Amino acid sequence: MIWYIVRRLLQGIPVFFGSTFIIFSMVFLTPGNPVLRMFGDRTPAPEQIAALEAKFHLDQPFLTRYFLYLGDILQGNLGTTYAGQSVNEILARTFPTTLRLALLAVVIQLAVGVLAGLISGLRKGGLFDNVTLLVTLVIISMPVFVLAFVAQWIFGIQLGWFRPTVGAGAPWSDLLLPAIVLAGLNMAYVVRLTRASVIETSQNDFVRMAYGKGLSRGRVIPVHILRNSMIPVTTNLAADFGILIVGATVTEGIFNVPGVGNELFKAINRGDTPEIVSIVTILVIVYVLVNIAIDLLYGVLDPRIRYVK
């Protein structure tokens, strides 16, 4: 197991360098002088340009600048926005809220998704199954911002069950509606994966064997069927996380949740390139780490994975 962990961590290193390199190259290859863009319509004096270029290392060659940028990230220095705010401070302030929102979303998504998938898998072709398939199809085809607006309009404005936007301090009760929207994105996939997996597992000999030796449904379904059906769902959590990041940006923007996604949303609207790049870099690093963590979890769940050379 320890070698499996070490190997997986080592595989993450080139991905880290590669993805930061790509993000950096995209910024580097942008046409136009970034210093001039900072000034907007005004034309700065040549000395001013030179001073700012030196400050941001713009006078250095490409690779030197990449390593300077990498050094900054590794030291935890994420730079400042156009307005001069420290990105570190912004992230420190907003990250806990996003974490709470994401946790709530993942809990809802797994609880509802697995339960619905299990029931429709066990009663394949039944009424519940058909209704669930239809509902998931509709949810999958709605982009996240449409889903968010529909939820905000129906539950926030028409019915008044939730506050349409999140209030100060982002209490859990306010986060519930955005979390449901965020969960809805991946829930459809969780339902479908669980359902397909339950159907496949139920056809196995060991399930027939378990019934054959007289075990009750109450024991066979959770222990023999559900547990074996969870492996694909766990693997898919990694892919889900990418959707979650993008979804959080849109959902937090719409519900005004004071989180990282909302900061990114506002930065995009302002066209604040340094802030966008810093936040995207951090999100990509978090994404890579989460992927590794889920792979490790997968190794725990399925012993066969660990021993593959």
Added chain:
Amino acid sequence: MSSKNPVRTAPHFVAEVDEGGLGAVDAVRVSDRKSNLWLDAWRDLRGRWMFWVSAAFILFIVFVALFPTAFTQVPPNDGCMLSVKSQEVADSLGVPIGTRISDHGPLPGHPLGFTKQGCDVFSRIVHGTGTSLSVGIIVTVLVAVMGVVIGAFAGYFGGWLDSLLMRLGDIFFAIPYILAAVVIMSMFLHERNIWVISLAIGFFSWPSTARILRSEVLRVKNLDYVMASEAIGLSKFRTMFAHVMPNSLAPVIIISTVGLAGAITAEATLSFLGVGLPNNIFMSWGNDISAAQNSLRTAPFTLIYPSIALSVTVLAFIMLGETVRDALDPKARATR
């Protein structure tokens, strides 16, 4: 040598093939209908209502995208008005002069009402179809070509090329493609058009196609006909393009149909975030939804109609993708 192995002269009694029951088993029934993966898939598709509904709807959308003026005579951008100023317009709309048109409900000739800027909602939706569809198609073709070429080279040639290409894929896969597109689009502030946004979306979404094609190529390349084509002296490239690639394409077609829906969603999401196409030049459903969000309380229909257009289009492609997957992948049929 010959003395040890004398030529057998004794008559041996073996039944003629026709006489035994085996003849019927071995015989190739030439008159039987032809059968291969694609023909079987087509027969399967033909019998599904979901296939016909989604295909008909997609054809309709394509028609709308190609000939928007056949559906509406109202220009989407010109002639927008916040209020009725001239008597002539007031008469044609049947409202008194000076009426506020911004966020107004349906009027004669304007079945879905007006946006905040006083533009015709229906016309904007009709003209936005082309944008969504072109971005969807360009991204899908781009991703399919990149994914197929990279996946085929990695799978068929193997070795260091395989490792290199797949690690490269891991790196691109590690960046969620919408975030990458956000960065690219915020760089190209003044050069935003359909090609730039398609490249921004497509450039980071090829790894999943490449991975799927690679694993399919790994399966196909050990089959007899590939060995046969190498044995008769075809070059590796020729074998790859003529035999391996066409036989590995089925999963790519499945993922591309669903991917088209994903690309349309991605374009709308980028436009919604404000890094999509400029809304004064391109009609885009994402732009319209984004612009309508401030009217959610007062005029929800300005947001809901383009949302319906977007969702139904995406739904049609997802439904098509699912039926095609069921038809092409017998394993998916088992869990249906």
